[in-house]
Amino acid sequence: MEVNQDYELPCGRELETVWENLDEVDDHQADCVHCRTARESLLALRSATQELIDEPDPTPPDLVGRIMSAVRAEVRRGQMLDLSAAEPGSVEVSEQAVAVVLRYAADSAGNVRARRVRVRKVGVDDSGAAQVEVEVTLATRLGNTSGADTLARVRELVSAAATSRVGISLVSLNLLVEDVYEDGE
Structure with missing residues (x-):
């Protein structure tokens, strides 16, 4: 270890x-x-340094769990989608984030609840925005007599959210009704 050579003690001897x-x-x-x-002071410094060398900090017990949580979050996030931007540069958003926005749009149609939303990138349009296929699995409210109108409303809301809220190009939108729920559920 080298000590600053320019430090002279009051007695005239250098610290080095x-x-x-x-x-x-x-x-x-x-x-x-x-x-x-x-x-x-130098003996105390040397002793403290040696203690740090001899006894490194133990690995935190939750380190592996924290790493795996980060890995799982990265995997769940899905593929990144390029969005068109008015300014130069690029903006990316995860498929998972897009799915959340589209699920909210589907849920707001009334008489249905989105169960699963799958977003899959299939290309890029002329503006550089991602082109995606979306599949929304729905549950309809028991007693919903206007099923066709409800699905048309879901299609309208999800399509609008994809283009205006997210900025992606929707190539296809598949709606699957696979469950029924009662108002209390």
């Missing part, structure tokens, strides 16, 4: 000299209060 002779005390160091104080 004290460091180099840390284990050998000469007559001057034995009598000089400045050299003794510097030597004690």
